[in-house]
Amino acid sequence: MRSIPVLAVSGLIITVIGIVIQKRSIINVGAMVFMLGIAVWGVGNGGALLWSLIRSTWSGSIKDAHPLLLILFASMALVFLWIGITILWMILKGVIAGK
Numbered sequence: 001m002r003s004i005p006v007l008a009v010s011g012l013i014i015t016v017i018g019i020v021i022q023k024r025s026i027i028n029v030g031a032m033v034f035m036l037g038i039a040v041w042g043v044g045n046g047g048a049l050l051w052s053l054i055r056s057t058w059s060g061s062i063k064d065a066h067p068l069l070l071i072l073f074a075s076m077a078l079v080f081l082w083i084g085i086t087i088l089w090m091i092l093k094g095v096i097a098g099k
Contacts, residue, residue, distance in 0.1 A: 004044070007037030032094065035087050042084025049077035 011034025018026030053073055 004037050004041045007040060008034055011035070011037060028094075028098075032091055035091060039084045039087035039091065042080045042082075042087065044084075046077050046080030046082075046084060049073065049080060053077060 015030030
């Protein structure tokens with residue numbers, strides 16, 4: 001999780017440098033690195049939430065929880081995973097289309 005701020009900040013810096021020197025390829029690389037930071041954030045948080053939910057289910061401590069809270073928790077995990085995987089897919093499509 002320590003790579004997320006590094007990816008986001010370095011992506012923004014690379015993008016600003018690309019804007020200043022008017023190089024479209026550098027702007028694209030900076031935007032891709034920034035979006036990769038967001039994708040790592042989404043997959044990391046979604047995976048951690050989902051794993052926590054699965055471990056709670058296995059240990060049996062989930063029986064005391066309110067069903068609406070469980071639905072909210074699972075939905076948040078799936079949304080974070082969806083954000084991360086969607087951004088990774090967009091990056092992959094952009095890299096493949098750029099070749």
